[in-house]
Amino acid sequence: MEQAFQVDLRGVVDLLSRHLYSSPRVYLRELLQNAVDAITARGGGGGAVRIETGGGRLRVHDDGVGLTEDEVHRLLATIGRSSKRDELGFARHDFLGQFGIGLLSAFLVADEIEVETRSAAVPDAAPVRWTGLADGRYRVEPGERDEPGTTVTLRPRPGTADLLEPAVVAELAHTYGSLLPVPVTVDGVQITGDGPPWLAPHPDPARRRRALDAYCRDLFGFEPYDVIDLEAPEAGLTGVAFVLPHAVAPTARGAHRVYLKRMLLAENVEGLLPDWAFFVRCVVDAGELRPTASREALYEDELLESARQALGERLRQWLVRLAETDPARLRGFLRLHHLGVKAMALHDDEMLRIVDRWLEFETSAGPMTLAEFRRRHPQGRFASTVEEFRRLSAVAGAQGVGLVNAGYVHDTEIIRRLPDIDPDAVLRPLDPAELTTRFGVLDPAAELALRPFLAAAQRALDPLGCEVVIRDFDPASLPALYLTSRSAQHRQEMEQARELADDLWADVLGALDDAVAADRPQLVLNYRNPLTRRITALAADAPSPSGDAARTGDELVGLAVQGLYGQALLLGQHPLRPVDTAVLNRSFLGLLEWAVHRPRAAEEPRPGGGE
Numbered sequence: 001m002e003q004a005f006q007v008d009l010r011g012v013v014d015l016l017s018r019h020l021y022s023s024p025r026v027y028l029r030e031l032l033q034n035a036v037d038a039i040t041a042r043g044g045g046g047g048a049v050r051i052e053t054g055g056g057r058l059r060v061h062d063d064g065v066g067l068t069e070d071e072v073h074r075l076l077a078t079i080g081r082s083s084k085r086d087e088l089g090f091a092r093h094d095f096l097g098q099f100g101i102g103l104l105s106a107f108l109v110a111d112e113i114e115v116e117t118r119s120a121a122v123p124d125a126a127p128v129r130w131t132g133l134a135d136g137r138y139r140v141e142p143g144e145r146d147e148p149g150t151t152v153t154l155r156p157r158p159g160t161a162d163l164l165e166p167a168v169v170a171e172l173a174h175t176y177g178s179l180l181p182v183p184v185t186v187d188g189v190q191i192t193g194d195g196p197p198w199l200a201p202h203p204d205p206a207r208r209r210r211a212l213d214a215y216c217r218d219l220f221g222f223e224p225y226d227v228i229d230l231e232a233p234e235a236g237l238t239g240v241a242f243v244l245p246h247a248v249a250p251t252a253r254g255a256h257r258v259y260l261k262r263m264l265l266a267e268n269v270e271g272l273l274p275d276w277a278f279f280v281r282c283v284v285d286a287g288e289l290r291p292t293a294s295r296e297a298l299y300e301d302e303l304l305e306s307a308r309q310a311l312g313e314r315l316r317q318w319l320v321r322l323a324e325t326d327p328a329r330l331r332g333f334l335r336l337h338h339l340g341v342k343a344m345a346l347h348d349d350e351m352l353r354i355v356d357r358w359l360e361f362e363t364s365a366g367p368m369t370l371a372e373f374r375r376r377h378p379q380g381r382f383a384s385t386v387e388e389f390r391r392l393s394a395v396a397g398a399q400g401v402g403l404v405n406a407g408y409v410h411d412t413e414i415i416r417r418l419p420d421i422d423p424d425a426v427l428r429p430l431d432p433a434e435l436t437t438r439f440g441v442l443d444p445a446a447e448l449a450l451r452p453f454l455a456a457a458q459r460a461l462d463p464l465g466c467e468v469v470i471r472d473f474d475p476a477s478l479p480a481l482y483l484t485s486r487s488a489q490h491r492q493e494m495e496q497a498r499e500l501a502d503d504l505w506a507d508v509l510g511a512l513d514d515a516v517a518a519d520r521p522q523l524v525l526n527y528r529n530p531l532t533r534r535i536t537a538l539a540a541d542a543p544s545p546s547g548d549a550a551r552t553g554d555e556l557v558g559l560a561v562q563g564l565y566g567q568a569l570l571l572g573q574h575p576l577r578p579v580d581t582a583v584l585n586r587s588f589l590g591l592l593e594w595a596v597h598r599p600r601a602a603e604e605p606r607p608g609g610g611e
C-alpha cells in the first residue's frame, strides 16, 4: 500500500530559521517578493505594493494576480510547490521566487499567516481567506475583497514584535526593495525610487560621477578613487565598481552588494569578482544569476563563472585605459593597490606590462620602474628577499651593480615572467658571492705585509666556520661585510639542521653535506675603511691587559676581528647562532677590558712587557 509523506511543519520552519536564513528579518523580503511576483504575473504594467503597520499587525497588499480557491490549496498549502516554475506560461525568469518555500519564512515571526485573495485570472472569482498555522493546520473560508489581488496579514508572536515595528518594517522594506520596479509604500511613504542609480540619466558625465560618488558615500561610507561601470549581458548584469580610496589586504573577502531582478540579495556577497579584484566594492543588479535557496548568496554555476570573468575583464580594461590616458592617476592607483595588480600580472601579460612600465620598485639607485631599471642597469640583479636587499643594496650599488628589491609578495615571480612580454627583459638574481669578485684586490706588497694579520684573523674566525678576506671597496664607511653565497647558505642551514637532528638523520645530512660545494661564508674586511685599516695595522706585539706576553697582539687582533664579524652579522640582519652570540659577547667584553687597561699599561709598562 502506498502512502503520502507527512510534513511536520514545525520541524520544517525550525530548519529554515536555524539553517537556511541568517536572520528572521528575511520574512519581509519574502512577502515583498511574492507581492511583486503577483503583480508581474498579472501583467499590464501597473500595480503597487502597500505595506501597513500598526494595530499589532503587519499587512502587505498587492493588486497582483491573486489566487482562486483551488490555487490556494495547491500553492499556499503545499510546501515546495510554486506557480513560478513555468506552469502559468510565464518565462520563469520574470519572477523573483522559484522554490515554493518563501511564505514559510513568515512563521519565523508569526504563528499565523492570513492570506485574503481574489483571482484576477478568473472572471467573478470568489474571494478566499486562507489561514495557515505554524503547527501545520490551515483553513480556507470565504473572504471579503472587491478587487483582485492579495493581502497578507501577520500578527507577531510574543518575542518577535520588534521585527514588525513600523520603523523596522520601513528599514527592511527600504533595504530589500528600494530598487524595485514596482512602487512600494510603507504606511503611505514611498520607499522605491527611480531604480538603480547607475542607470539614471544625467545631463553630463561630471554630474553623473558626482551622483555616483554620493551614492557610494551613502552606501559604503567612502569617497571612491574612481567609478567603473560594469556590464555582463549574458547574466543580465549591470552595476558599478567603486575603487577603494585606501589599501586593503589582498586576503580581504570581496563583499559586494548584489540585487537580483532589483531585489536585494545581500549586502556582502562573495564570489562575484575574481579573487584578485579586491580593490573595488561593487553594487550590481543581475536578471539571470540565480540565488541559493536562502536567497542570501549567488548560486555557483557556469553563468556566474562567466559573469565573474566578464567583470574581471572590465576592471582590466579600465586599468589599461588609465595607463594610456592618465598615467598620474594610474600611479596613484598603483600606490594604493599594487598587490592586486601584481597578482593579476602573474597571469596576464597586459597587467605585466603595466607593472613593468608604471609600478615603482625599490632599487639600489632609488625607486624606479622595472623598465627604467633595466634601461639603466642592463646587467642589474634582483634580491629575492627584503633582507638581502637591505644588506647588499649599498654595497652592490657602490660596485655599479644595480640591485632591485624583489622581496615582496609576487615580485620574484613577476621578474621571472618579464621575458614573456620582452625576450630581452632578463634580470638575474644576485649571488652575493659574485660581489667579492668586483671588490678591488690589494696590491701584492700590501697583501704580503698583511699576511700575519690575516693568519691571526683567520684563527679567530675558524671556530665560526667563516673565512676572512681583505678587499678594497666602496662604501668606505663599511668596515666589513658578511657574505654568504647561495651554496654557503645551504650548507649553513644543513649544519643547523644536523645540530638539531637525531643521530640517524645527522648521518644522512652529513652525507649530503659532503656532497655540496664547500665554500664557506666570508667576512670581507674593507681596506678602504679607516678603522679596519688600523685594526690590520695592530702591532703584533701590543701589550696584553692580562700581562701575559704570549697572549698579546694575536689576542687583540682576534677580539677586533670577532667584533667586526659580529657587527657585520648584525648590520646585515643575519640570524645569530648561539656560537655567534657567544663570540659577540666575548669580543665586546674583551675589547672593553683592553680599553680600560690600556692607558695604565701604556703609562706603566710592566717589567718584561711589550716584548
Ligand SMILES: Nc1ncnc2c1ncn2[C@@H]1O[C@H](COP(=O)(O)OP(=O)(O)OP(=O)(O)O)[C@@H](O)[C@H]1O
Residues within 6 Å of the ligand: 030, 033, 034, 035, 038, 062, 064, 065, 066, 067, 075, 076, 081, 082, 083, 084, 096, 097, 098, 099, 100, 101, 102, 103, 104, 150
Ligand atoms: N501575494 C501573492 N499573490 C499571489 N500568489 C501568491 C502570493 N504569495 C504567494 N503566492 C503563491 O504561493 C506560491 C508559494 O509561495 P512561496 O513564497 O512559498 O514560494 P515562491 O515565491 O514560489 O518561491 P520562493 O520560495 O523562491 O519564494 C507562489 O508560487 C505563488 O503562486
